[in-house]
Amino acid sequence: xxxxxxxxxxxVTQMGQEVILRCVPISNHLYFYWYRQIxxxxxxxxxxxxxxxxxxxxxxxxxxxxxxxxxxxNFTLKIRSTKLEDSAMYFCASIPGHIGGYTFGSGTRLTVV
Amino acid sequence: xxxxxxxxxxxxxxxGASLELRCNYSYGATPYLFxxxxxPGQGLQLLLKYFSGDTLVQGIKGFEAxxxxxxxxxxxxxPSVHWSDAAEYFCxxxxxxxxxxxxxxxxxxxxxxxx
Numbered sequence: 627x628x629x630x631x632x633x634x635x636x637x638v639t640q641m642g643q644e645v646i647l648r649c650v651p652i653s654n655h656l657y658f659y660w661y662r663q664i665x666x667x668x669x670x671x672x673x674x675x676x677x678x679x680x681x682x683x684x685x686x687x688x689x690x691x692x693x694x695x696x697x698x699x700n701f702t703l704k705i706r707s708t709k710l711e712d713s714a715m716y717f718c719a720s721i722p723g724h725i726g727g728y729t730f731g732s733g734t735r736l737t738v739v
Numbered sequence: 740x741x742x743x744x745x746x747x748x749x750x751x752x753x754x755g756a757s758l759e760l761r762c763n764y765s766y767g768a769t770p771y772l773f774x775x776x777x778x779p780g781q782g783l784q785l786l787l788k789y790f791s792g793d794t795l796v797q798g799i800k801g802f803e804a805x806x807x808x809x810x811x812x813x814x815x816x817x818p819s820v821h822w823s824d825a826a827e828y829f830c831x832x833x834x835x836x837x838x839x840x841x842x843x844x845x846x847x848x849x850x851x852x853x854x
Contacts, residue, residue, distance in 0.1 A: 661842070670844070682841060728785075730785075733782045735780070
């Protein structure tokens with residue numbers, strides 16, 4: 627069964643550093659998402675991406691965040707200057723065009739120290 | 740505004756007993772509803788989903804959920820709980836109008852299974 631792949635599974639970074647979280651969505655999917663889950667809290671929407679542009683972003687997704695799909699396969703989330711409060715599990719998801727195909731990756735645990 | 744409510748933050752259940760997790764939503768259009776399970780430090784595993792049709796949905800691991808439009812609910816049930824069902828359970832609603840495909844999650848219910 628096709629999977630959404632996220633790398634790395636765990637990343638530790640120093641405060642103020644830039645990080646890039648990588649995702650490879652399922653190949654025929656059209657809509658892409660990033661979600662965040664701070665430890666012990668619920669999963670929160672960050673951003674949706676369709677047709678090579680951001681469809682919607684949440685209040686969390688400020689100027690420190692950016693997404694891109696540089697080569698038609700990877701879908702990346704960049705945090706320009708990490709803060710302690712960015713420590714969380716980040717999930718990538720994709721859908722083919724109908725919501726029935728919603729698929730999450732296994733997540734990247736980001737720890738900012 | 741759309742919202743998803745899981746009224747129970749924490750539920751303790753004995754192994755072999757039945758389990759019901761509540762989920763209520765507030766959303767004007769036809770909802771697309773999901774239940775996910777998450778073990779500590781792990782990703783989200785889809786248990787089941789509802790889009791239309793039969794309001795009783797069967798999922799994996801012996802779980803089922805019933806959509807009740809009149810009550811705006813989508814409660815998850817399992818007739819006999821196993822120790823391996825101890826985890827956090829999230830209800831989610833997919834928005835299909837102005838925020839197409841965006842999932843809104845409930846706060847989660849932590850399930851503890853006692854011997």
